[in-house]
Amino acid sequence: MNEVLQFLGPVLAAMLTAATPLLFAALGELVVEKAGVLNLGVEGMMLVGAVCGFMVAVNTGSSTLGFGAAMLAGMVTAALFGLLTLGLLANQVATGLALTLFGVGLSALMGQGYVGRPVADVPELRIPGLSDLPVIGQALFGQDALVYLGLAMVPAVHWFLFSSRAGLVLRAVGENHAAAHALGYKVLRIRFLAVLFGGAMAGIAGAYLSLDYTPMWAENMTAGRGWIALALVVFATWKPVRVLAGAWLFGGVTIAQLHIQGHGFAVPAQLLSMLPYLATVLVLVAISRDVARIRLNAPACLGKVFHPDA
Amino acid sequence: MNRRTLGKALLGVAGAVVALAVGTGGAAAQEKLKVGFVYVGPISDHGYSFQHDQGRLELEKALGDKVTTTYVENVPEGADAERVIEQLAAQGHKLIFTTSFGFMNPTLKVAQRHPDVKFEHATGYKRAANVATYSARFYEGRTVVGQIVGKMTKSNIIGYVASFPIPEVVSGINALTLALREVNPKAEVRIVWVNSWYDPPKEAEAAKALIDQGADVIVQHTDSPAPIQAAEERGLWAVGQSSDMTRFGPKAHLTAIVDDWGGYYIQRTKMVLDGTWKSEDTWGGFKDKMLYLAPFNPAIPADVVAMADKTKADIMSGARHSFTGPIKDQSGKVVIPAGQKATDEQILKMDYFVEGVVGRLPK
Secondary structure, three states: OHHHHHHHHHHHHHHHHHHHHHHHHHHHHHHHHHOOOOOOOHHHHHHHHHHHHHHHHHHHOOHHHHHHHHHHHHHHHHHHHHHHHHHOOOOHHHHHHHHHHHHHHHHHHHOHHHEOOOOOOOOEOOOOOHHHOOOHHHHHHOOEHHHHHHHHHHHHHHHHHHHOHHHHHHHHHHHOHHHHHHOOOOHHHHHHHHHHHHHHHHHHHHHHHHHHHOOOEOOOOOOOHHHHHHHHHHHOOOOHHHHHHHHHHHHHHHHHHHHHHHOOOOOOHHHHHHHHHHHHHHHHHHHHOOHHHHHHHOOOOOOOOOOOOO | OOHHHHHHHHHHHHHHHHHHHHHHHHHHHHHOEEEEEEOOOOHHHOOHHHHHHHHHHHHHHHHOOOEEEEEEOOOOOOHHHHHHHHHHHHOOOOEEEEOOHHHHHHHHHHHHHOOOOEEEEEOOOOOEOOEEEEEEOHHHHHHHHHHHHHHHOOOOEEEEEEOOOOHHHHHHHHHHHHHHHHHOOOOEEEEEEOOOOOOHHHHHHHHHHHHHOOOOEEEEEOOOOHHHHHHHHOOOEEEEEEOOOHHHOOOOEEEEEEEOOHHHHHHHHHHHHOOOOOOOEEEEOOOOOOEEEOOOOOOOOHHHHHHHHHHHHHHHHOOOOOOEOOEEEOOOOEEEOOOOEOOHHHHHOOOOOEOOEEOOOOO
């Protein structure tokens, strides 16, 4: 029993950190999609955020400034997407894909002189006494600030979407943009703000990887996490609390497979590496069977172009 | 102008451009030998590809008046590699170094189509009339490292972040484990495969998982410094791979097994220049200066340093071999009998773990 607890504690702690970048990116995208915009460029925005955050942190020595820069960079990239899809009515799917490809290239170019340079780590918050509790001590009370911020964003986004007036308007825009427009709401402005929020969150997610998770910049270091975040939004049927559950599941499987290997269980490593993706696909299949539930939560105007004069 | 004539005109222009390009290419080739390098990672990985590029720079420095060099970095192993190698050959490179195991088959394919181009493939085992192979005896470094970590560990658990279960990596794990158990029979090695040469977040996760399982020394056979950072953060020890990674973990970094390709690249290029190049296999160790150990961490006690230096000297003089029997595999079966040394062939085909390694080898 003691051994199981010893195994569980570190796995839980590592799971929370592995889930954090997914959580930020997915919550941002959830708000964007609730406003009726499908931005497939999460991966690109994360990478641009990661490299900008890293560059600023290296040059200023402050990881706080780094995260600020990453947010801004994510927002600038997202603004580009907003300009193209909302302003110039470009196809959202194609523009989002282009944004990802653009972000991969741009971040590699910008980060050329920064690959392999060390940066100071973000210190972990330790709460004396509580952090030393068995099993849950480190997981709950020994993480860095961003992990807690990520967790706090879940109720915040939930409250905003489902209890605030602004959130109601945002959802209305996502459900029926024509009706919202008829009521006098600025559909495009609201969507643009949602896209900016998504960009800022993706930027933080990227900077979490380059400043905290592995304090270094490497080309393409997000390694597909932006796509996982996109899948998580559908997985969660557009509900913030379920995004958290999905991020934990994914983070948990990723970490557990490494621990299983270290313990020397006779399971092929390749199979274990596949597990997180397999889990995502399985859950997607499982929830997709229930058409009604997806229809109920999916924003009705998701991905549809809106033109105020039409 | 209708479409057809436009097309013809364009073709004509294209033809002229090609002729011009070939013309200048030919003239340049007479003056200088074009040498191409294909790297699996970015040259700024500060690991494996970085060291190959250091070798290229040494070559330019030594023979800059006779050669020009080109490199392509971040080339994925597989179909894309063939395209890149083909392109280098088509651009008139007469000597091409492909520096990763996974480039083996693409290199051979391209070599067949370009019999006049000489290829050098690192860490592989397939050769042809115009394809030579070269590698360093990385395992010699692992023997010395095994002794050091055996003395430094308190928990008797060594964490090993490994890339792919190929003989080069497996023989490294075994060499380290044998030396480790020689100085510390209670110690064991735990392996996590990350199935990548370069994936910093995953390498960090793997290192942290091993640390959480009690490892107090992290050894890696992947190329990024992420595992060193993980060990530094937890106040533990780590050993770098391919290049000196001290600045990523000044306290944690015990030493690193550093690859040194410059001498080989200069020697082989000279052979092409004076026409004595032939396809052969080069497998050099400490003695041939193809690898060395990064400066030791001052925290390593003097007696351990003395032991490591002696082991290295013995390997260089031939008094010691990394795989000297009796060697038993995990099931207890004797694979190298007492008094015998593993042959190069046995090392190059190693597909078992020795006693002391936790975890099975993926087949």
